[in-house]
Amino acid sequence: MDDIQFQLKAVVKCSSSLDDNDIKLSELNDFMRESAEPLLKRGAPPGCGAEIEGWGVSGEQLKLDLRSDRFVRAHDALIRLKKELGRFLAKYRIGIRGIEIESYEITMNWEEGIKLRRLPFVKELKHSDGRLTLYLDVDYAALEKRIPDRLLRLLEEKKTAASWKGKSEHWELLFESRSERKKSFRFDKDPTEEMVKRGWIRHAAGRGQWIYGPQITRIFRAFERILIEEVLKPLGYEEMVFPKLVPWEVWKRSGHARGIYPEAYYVCAPKTRDPEYWEEVMDYYKVTNEVPLEMIKERIEPVGGMCYAQCPPFWIFLMGKTLPDSILPIRVFDRSGTSHRYESGGLHGIERLDEFHRVEIVWIGTKEQVIEHANELRERYRRIFAEILDIEWREAWVTPWFMAQEGKAGLAELKEVGTVDFEAILPYSGKWLEFQNVSVNGDKYPKGFSVKLQSGKELWSGCSGVGLERWAAVMLAQNGLEPEQWTEGFRRITGELPEVFRFL
Ligand code: ATP
Ligand code: ZN
Ligand code: MG
Numbered sequence: 001m002d003d004i005q006f007q008l009k010a011v012v013k014c015s016s017s018l019d020d021n022d023i024k025l026s027e028l029n030d031f032m033r034e035s036a037e038p039l040l041k042r043g044a045p046p047g048c049g050a051e052i053e054g055w056g057v058s059g060e061q062l063k064l065d066l067r068s069d070r071f072v073r074a075h076d077a078l079i080r081l082k083k084e085l086g087r088f089l090a091k092y093r094i095g096i097r098g099i100e101i102e103s104y105e106i107t108m109n110w111e112e113g114i115k116l117r118r119l120p121f122v123k124e125l126k127h128s129d130g131r132l133t134l135y136l137d138v139d140y141a142a143l144e145k146r147i148p149d150r151l152l153r154l155l156e157e158k159k160t161a162a163s164w165k166g167k168s169e170h171w172e173l174l175f176e177s178r179s180e181r182k183k184s185f186r187f188d189k190d191p192t193e194e195m196v197k198r199g200w201i202r203h204a205a206g207r208g209q210w211i212y213g214p215q216i217t218r219i220f221r222a223f224e225r226i227l228i229e230e231v232l233k234p235l236g237y238e239e240m241v242f243p244k245l246v247p248w249e250v251w252k253r254s255g256h257a258r259g260i261y262p263e264a265y266y267v268c269a270p271k272t273r274d275p276e277y278w279e280e281v282m283d284y285y286k287v288t289n290e291v292p293l294e295m296i297k298e299r300i301e302p303v304g305g306m307c308y309a310q311c312p313p314f315w316i317f318l319m320g321k322t323l324p325d326s327i328l329p330i331r332v333f334d335r336s337g338t339s340h341r342y343e344s345g346g347l348h349g350i351e352r353l354d355e356f357h358r359v360e361i362v363w364i365g366t367k368e369q370v371i372e373h374a375n376e377l378r379e380r381y382r383r384i385f386a387e388i389l390d391i392e393w394r395e396a397w398v399t400p401w402f403m404a405q406e407g408k409a410g411l412a413e414l415k416e417v418g419t420v421d422f423e424a425i426l427p428y429s430g431k432w433l434e435f436q437n438v439s440v441n442g443d444k445y446p447k448g449f450s451v452k453l454q455s456g457k458e459l460w461s462g463c464s465g466v467g468l469e470r471w472a473a474v475m476l477a478q479n480g481l482e483p484e485q486w487t488e489g490f491r492r493i494t495g496e497l498p499e500v501f502r503f504l
Contacts, residue, residue: 006074050077187480192349208354310360329365
């Protein structure tokens with residue numbers, strides 16, 4: 001951000017004329033020299049800050065030409081000046097009616113390699129000889145809202161993102177299960193194909209969506225029971241029901257609003273539920289048997305998206321509250337509905353879906369409690385995988401999505417805040433699949449949703465998402481679909497798999 005330059009031209013509109021007498025003008029002159037100039041340098045190192053390159057008066061208008069470095073950015077200078085000028089003009093019973101921004105240019109060093117196409121509030125971008133100039137399209141309200149500062153932060157983020165590109169995501173092996181029969185799995189087929197053949201599942205009408213028959217549903221429920229008996233009950237969890245339609249406000253607070261767009265499933269509400277408003281749509285369908293998408297688009301409003309990460313909408317329950325320290329750690333889980341992600345080309349079988357089922361586990365406490373609890377969870381999970389599901393897996397430390405997105409990768413190096421992914425190999429393809437995660441999210445959610453602790457200590461949280469389809473994909477890929485190949489413990493929980501349908 002060194003060598004950055006700000007060039008701002010603004011017109012201050014006043015309630016009456018500024019140049020109707022010489023005394024007023026000369027006092028304005030003194031004001032500019034004695035009050036305004038030093039004001040624009042306040043707080044900056046010697047020789048730095050903003051300066052008035054020129055000014056002029058015509059009638060009720062005062063034209064200002066400001067220029068600055070990074071210390072007192074020109075828009076901050078203008079905001080400072082407006083206050084001071086208001087005080088000065090009040091002596092003459094003159095008010096400030098408004099400020100018009102004629103132009104605002106920001107120039108900085110910029111690497112050729114990082115391409116920028118369009119930026120919000122920027123009408124033109126010029127990039128040459130390692131310098132980037134932004135021609136801003138802003139009004140005074142946008143300056144007050146600190147839009148230029150956020151734009152510069154956005155550019156910093158793009159730089160960080162560009163420096164990440166090509167490098168593989170941070171991934172570090174933490175744990176690997178070991179047993180004798182490693183590499184000699186009992187099954188080498190794609191479990192999705194096998195299940196389709198046996199009529200256990202059928203592709204649903206939507207993309208990445210399946211209908212699960214009685215047998216696999218029995219297996220999902222067995223997973224849930226194991227999770228509850230082996231992990232959640234012993235660790236003191238209680239069940240809740242989290243919302244599954246997520247309004248924008250939640251994603252603004254959770255940080256998802258920064259980048260979720262390519263993967264979200266959007267939810268729209270009708271602009272009105274007046275049947276007359278919708279009559280044309282209904283009539284069109286009745287006459288053509290086609291759903292008129294364009295006509296519908298005009299009549300709906302996006303209100304948010306479908307559940308993506310499961311825990312964010314829960315936080316509204318605690319929003320704005322102060323918690324007594326004595327109720328910590330809080331331990332709750334949700335298994336009340338589907339999650340939805342637009343997974344593009346990566347769809348495969350029941351491994352990568354647009355609609356999936358997950359148990360989400362959330363714990364909240366002091367920093368020490370949250371970190372310790374994550375370790376206890378991992379220990380309990382391990383026992384399930386080794387003894388009941390009988391699978392081979394590994395655990396890896398990965399850079400959490402929100403840190404990568406928010407350019408905070410450095411923080412993750414402390415290994416206090418971050419994610420452990422559980423991955424298992426699928427013998428039929430030789431590929432590793434993440435089937436669940438355990439994340440320590442630091443103070444991100446309590447901060448985002450303004451939740452405080454009575455003692456004033458920092459409040460932390462963690463979450464863990466257990467994907468039922470992913471557990472099934474892993475367990476069936478390694479052990480096959482024949483219950484005889486499963487552990488006795490698992491068979492006891494599933495019982496005999498139900499046979500309901502037969503097809504002719
Ligand atoms: P991947 O890298 O495989 O896309 P992710 O990092 O996007 O996974 P998370 O955001 O950590 O996954 O989600 C937590 C858990 O939710 C995953 O461990 C997995 O069990 C489940 N999950 C996520 N996306 C899907 C999906 N598209 N289909 C099925 N399960 C999923
Ligand atoms: Zn979560
Ligand atoms: Mg993903």
